[in-house]
């Protein structure tokens with residue numbers, strides 16, 4: 628689903644990404660950890676077309692060369708990104724937020740008054756159910772808890788039906804119960820899609836129970852199960868032991 632090979636990106640001579648190689652399989656969830664400045668955000672920026680690498684290969688779904696496309700094109704190809712801070716439409720209900728996301732480029736007015744097909748209505752029901760927001764469907768996003776807003780935004784990504792979801796620090800600021808619920812939600816999503824999740828919260832990463840990649844100085848320092856990576860002396864030295 629995602630293939631990075633020998634990717635390098637410098638800013639003013641500083642290599643934020645340095646010969647980075649990473650492969651994420653179709654239907655795989657991967658957790659990315661690493662200290663501040665390791666290059667996690669820059670990697671996500673490269674995958675989504677926000678930043679162009681200086682060199683290296685970046686392929687999606689086998690043969691789509693992501694370095695040849697811009698952000699909008701990459702989003703429409705099926706790569707969804709969730710930033711750390713939720714960016715939902717606060718004044719709209721949960722249902723309307725989901726409808727708007729599903730419609731993509733349709734104008735807000737047309738999206739809200741557009742007659743749903745049965746299939747679209749079913750998809751919205753499924754997303755409400757998956758994100759545990761069915762009971763809150765008519766509530767304005769502004770009135771949700773922080774955790775619920777994050778789930779709504781994940782739901783908004785799902786409404787665009789991406790094959791690959793990139794999720795940046797989803798549980799920052801969440802309660803323990805919300806963190807647990809988020810792990811359940813991402814695991815469910817990863818049954819049918821690929822997911823890359825960047826996270827500092829090791830308790831949460833353990834709940835995901837997936838292969839972990841630790842980045843450091845723009846490259847892969849260690850990769851494997853969380854137990855393997857967290858026993859790696861180099862990971863302890865630069866990250867976990869701090």
Ligand SMILES: Nc1ncnc2c1ncn2[C@@H]1O[C@H](COP(=O)(O)OP(=O)(O)OP(=O)(O)O)[C@@H](O)[C@H]1O
Pocket residue numbers: 638639642643661662663664665666667668669670
């Ligand atoms: N546009 C830019 N111009 C200059 N330097 C940049 C730019 N973007 C990132 N960097 C530098 O590249 C390095 C990697 O940054 P990046 O944000 O990718 O790290 P990160 O792993 O996401 O860190 P964090 O965990 O703090 O979010 C940092 O040293 C950062 O200062």
